[in-house]
Amino acid sequence: MGNNTIVVVGSSNTDMIIKVPRIPRPGETVLGGQFSMAAGGKGANQAVAAARAGGKVLLIARVGEDLFGEEAIQSFERDTIDVHCITRDDEAPSGIALIFVGEGGENSIAVAPGANANLTPAYIDRFSRQISEAGMLLIQLETPLETVLRATEIAAASGRRIILNPAPARQVPLDLLRRVSILTPNETEAEVLTGVQIADSNSAATAALRLLDQGVDVVIITLGARGALVATREKREWVSGFHVRALDTTAAGDVFNGALAVALSENESLADAVRFAHAAAAISVTRLGAQPSIPQRKEIDEFVARHKSG
Numbered sequence: 282m283g284n285n286t287i288v289v290v291g292s293s294n295t296d297m298i299i300k301v302p303r304i305p306r307p308g309e310t311v312l313g314g315q316f317s318m319a320a321g322g323k324g325a326n327q328a329v330a331a332a333r334a335g336g337k338v339l340l341i342a343r344v345g346e347d348l349f350g351e352e353a354i355q356s357f358e359r360d361t362i363d364v365h366c367i368t369r370d371d372e373a374p375s376g377i378a379l380i381f382v383g384e385g386g387e388n389s390i391a392v393a394p395g396a397n398a399n400l401t402p403a404y405i406d407r408f409s410r411q412i413s414e415a416g417m418l419l420i421q422l423e424t425p426l427e428t429v430l431r432a433t434e435i436a437a438a439s440g441r442r443i444i445l446n447p448a449p450a451r452q453v454p455l456d457l458l459r460r461v462s463i464l465t466p467n468e469t470e471a472e473v474l475t476g477v478q479i480a481d482s483n484s485a486a487t488a489a490l491r492l493l494d495q496g497v498d499v500v501i502i503t504l505g506a507r508g509a510l511v512a513t514r515e516k517r518e519w520v521s522g523f524h525v526r527a528l529d530t531t532a533a534g535d536v537f538n539g540a541l542a543v544a545l546s547e548n549e550s551l552a553d554a555v556r557f558a559h560a561a562a563a564i565s566v567t568r569l570g571a572q573p574s575i576p577q578r579k580e581i582d583e584f585v586a587r588h589k590s591g
Contacts, residue, residue, distance in 0.1 A: 291324015330539025386527030
């Protein structure tokens with residue numbers, strides 16, 4: 282395995298999506314419009330985003346012995362993702378996500394993890410060589426926490442760069458944060474990790490400083506179209522985002538992280554890598570669905586070229 286390979290450890294789901302005028306409140310039924318199904322799951326989304334952005338990607342995941350799992354693997358292969366480390370579960374079904382998407386692009390998601398919950402540290406140990414020989418590990422929190430801990434332990438012991446997208450939002454052990462090269466929370470996730478409510482660039486900087494003090498090398502706090510704060514121990518930099526008409530924000534954070542990993546694997550500066558990731562995410566929110574919304578490299582490059590003055 283070449284040292285430019287991005288290994289993604291994470292979840293794979295099938296998304297079932299209903300467009301609604303607004304997100305239903307508890308106990309409320311809202312008559313919706315368009316229904317669609319699309320491949321999703323945070324790990325899978327990030328792997329696809331990295332592959333379409335031009336990265337060499339290997340995905341470590343677990344799917345069921347069902348049609349959803351078979352289709353997921355075939356879809357990954359079409360995106361040139363290495364699927365040899367995806368295992369099949371004969372006891373649990375493939376993961377499913379039920380998604381409401383409002384008219385303004387906001388969403389509400391419920392996930393039944395299925396086989397994702399059975400991606401245990403034992404499976405990570407089976408693929409320790411792939412992790413230790415990769416150029417980078419990209420990982421999220423939609424699989425068991427002990428699995429995340431084991432994967433990052435292997436990567437850190439081998440000196441691999443680790444990008445942790447701490448989503449879905451939850452508290453994580455200090456040992457995990459100390460292994461992380463780059464942490465990429467959005468404002469909600471940063472608040473959960475630090476207790477700081479993110480309202481502007483100043484509060485984002487306060488949260489970033491707390492995370493740096495816990496041992497993270499680089500903190501990138503994303504605030505959607507407003508941009509992202511990139512913070513290291515030496516400096517803080519604000520990288521502006523792109524304003525587009527959002528249709529569906531479901532996979533925007535995943536697209537950002539996948540594209541970020543590719544740009545960094547190509548030795549782009551942090552600021553340029555974040556701008557590239559912003560562009561990929563901006564394209565994705567103009568389209569419906571998770572993986573169907575993810576752009577190809579040519580689209581991202583053309584978008585960046587059109588917005589050089591942005």
